[in-house]
Amino acid sequence: MPVDHIPKPSDGAVTGGFIALYTLAQIGAFVAFIPMLNLLLPLKAEAVDLSGKAVLLSQVMVIGAVVAGFANLAAGVLSDGTRGPWGRRRPWIAGGAVAVAATHGLVYLADGLWSLIAAVVAFQIALNLMFGPLNAVLADRVPDHQKGTVSALQGLALPTAGLFSAVVLAIALGGLAERFLITALAVPLLVLPFALLVPDHSEAGLPATRPRFSLGVLTDRDFRLAFTSRLLVQVSITLNVLYLLFYLQDVATLPSASGATAETAFGWLMTAGTLGGLIFGFIGGILSDRTRRRRVLVMSGGVLMAVGAGLMVAQPVWPGPLLAQIVFGIGLGLYSTVDIALVAEVLPDRSSAGRDLGVMNLAITVPQIAAPLIGLGVLLAFGGELRWVFAISAVFAFVGAIAVMGIRRVR
Incomplete structure (x- = not known):
């Protein structure tokens, strides 16, 4: 039964069924790219070029990210202007989910630099055609007094995807093809139920004019500060995600008695950090609705990430990396949620939410x-x-955490 057939609360709040399916869809979206970035793509780079794996990974990531930025912005603009029985967002979410699954196969089959680049480009286009419109649903459909609660559940997507990567892929499965x-x-199993079962009426009451490509939203001071904060913190996150496995292989001193490999240690570190992020991210989202003080919670998360990255520099001997990733994971869960x-809340115009979130996605x-x-x-x-990579990561996280405190429209 479509979720919108469930009686709606009188205050305009979204229903429990909507929230449950939206949360699953968000988890599916993060499962689409977190394992790819932190495990599957590094392992594929290693399989293609063992001696040059770090350089190859960097090259592929740069090209893929350029494509991702344009694809996400295009998806936002296209979905803002889409009209029809499926609404603005659903066609893109459903089609993108299927395409993401197919492009995983392309990445797996790649056997050289250029085929890997082509596969990652296709993957990023598919991912962002799904992910951009999915993110816009929060601004479209969820009232302000529920945004923190829905974000608390949506915020579980990132650490849950990390847990999937750590437990299912890194620990339980051994073959690259299986992964x-x-x-x-x-x-698609996680994303399609939301796209198929939840009607999209987000275009109701909006002007018929189609939004255009524009970066003009960056002239809004609060949006620009939120953008800057997220940009800096995401540099810290990406450095941690990209180089953690290589850090464990080449820098960390793992417990010799356990016979742990770098891959299994990676799995356990990701699991520990993810569990911390799940708990503190959920608590932070609920508190941000109840207290309506989102900035200080976002700042606290970024500072904890800086501390965790700093511990990676100072304590490479076990259990130093474990403690570092737990602290980093707690901060990441709190910040991202x-x-x-x-x-x-910072978005200035609901009618162009997809486009403006596409800009934010940059x-x-x-x-x-x-x-x-x-x-x-x-x-x-x-x-x-x-x-030194993790030292730079700590600096970016700290500066990004402080930047958010200049926002005025949100407490």
């Missing part, structure tokens, strides 16, 4: 370009010493 297949199947609600995709370049520059400057 790609399970991920490809999980995405509450920041979702903060950004949804704060995620630009770091996917910048972070590999920064990481590569640091590695070249410091003789391949990975600990």
